[in-house]
Amino acid sequence: MARLSTIGTHYIWDIQRVSAHEISYVFEIRTLLRHICSLTPLTIESESYKQFQPVGATGIMLLSESHLSIHTWPEHEFLAIDLFSCIPVDHQRITDYLTSVLSTDDITIKILERGRVPEQVQAEITIEKQDQSMM
Amino acid sequence: MARLSTIGTHYIWDIQRVSAHEISYVFEIRTLLRHICSLTPLTIESESYKQFQPVGATGIMLLSESHLSIHTWPEHEFLAIDLFSCIPVDHQRITDYLTSVLSTDDITIKILERGRVPEQVQAEITIEKQDQSMM
Numbered sequence: 001m002a003r004l005s006t007i008g009t010h011y012i013w014d015i016q017r018v019s020a021h022e023i024s025y026v027f028e029i030r031t032l033l034r035h036i037c038s039l040t041p042l043t044i045e046s047e048s049y050k051q052f053q054p055v056g057a058t059g060i061m062l063l064s065e066s067h068l069s070i071h072t073w074p075e076h077e078f079l080a081i082d083l084f085s086c087i088p089v090d091h092q093r094i095t096d097y098l099t100s101v102l103s104t105d106d107i108t109i110k111i112l113e114r115g116r117v118p119e120q121v122q123a124e125i126t127i128e129k130q131d132q133s134m135m
Numbered sequence: 136m137a138r139l140s141t142i143g144t145h146y147i148w149d150i151q152r153v154s155a156h157e158i159s160y161v162f163e164i165r166t167l168l169r170h171i172c173s174l175t176p177l178t179i180e181s182e183s184y185k186q187f188q189p190v191g192a193t194g195i196m197l198l199s200e201s202h203l204s205i206h207t208w209p210e211h212e213f214l215a216i217d218l219f220s221c222i223p224v225d226h227q228r229i230t231d232y233l234t235s236v237l238s239t240d241d242i243t244i245k246i247l248e249r250g251r252v253p254e255q256v257q258a259e260i261t262i263e264k265q266d267q268s269m270m
Binding site for chain 1: 142143145147149151180181183184185193195197199201202204206208211213215217219245247249250251252
């Protein structure tokens with residue numbers, strides 16, 4: 001019986017006790033998001049940002065491989081980052097960067113596997129690979 | 136001691152066994168996202184879409200209250216929807232809509248609470264409320 005695999009992986013960071021001065025404005029979170037992307041093979045298709053008043057910002061990148069988002073609440077010294085990707089990324093490298101640049105160790109990461117490849121499709125892939133090995 | 140509360144709620148739908156004809160193109164997922172929003176008090180700030188070839192699409196809405204995203208893999212009859220909100224939404228109403236419009240009952244929802252309101256801030260809010268009640 002074919003083993004089921006998943007379609008995408010969703011990395012979820014919740015980061016607390018961050019200085020409000022680091023996460024109040026769009027120019028700060030744009031730098032964060034672009035640097036995270038530079039640590040990966042991800043491809044940026046488009047970016048959207050929103051400055052909230054008096055402080056706090058949202059940034060969303062539409063990627064060829066899904067999306068990367070950030071929301072900040074400087075008044076709570078909190079930011080939330082989500083990376084949904086259908087290709088592997090080195091999440092530990094991103095966590096190390098965030099811990100360092102935001103000067104906090106109050107960071108949690110959850111990793112969710114998203115979507116099952118149906119058995120039938122998985123079986124077809126397996127058969128195709130067997131055929132190739134017989135050539 | 137003040138009770139901790141959370142800053143946002145993240146609703147995560149994984150939906151399988153959906154007809155590929157329902158989720159192949161941007162115009163279909165734009166309709167889905169806009170209808171989901173219409174079931175809530177959420178405010179759309181901007182929208183971005185990407186059509187993949189030959190089929191499959193991504194749509195992301197930047198909301199005043201965080202974000203709403205969708206990614207589809209018609210070849211796997213799968214779509215993933217994320218709604219991150221800092222205000223309450225009726226997630227059951229959204230699930231009912233998705234189940235109905237996509238003609239599938241293979242739908243799962245995860246709900247994550249995101250971010251803690253620090254105790255100090257929570258305590259200040261409590262004190263402020265007490266002061267007001269004494270006026």
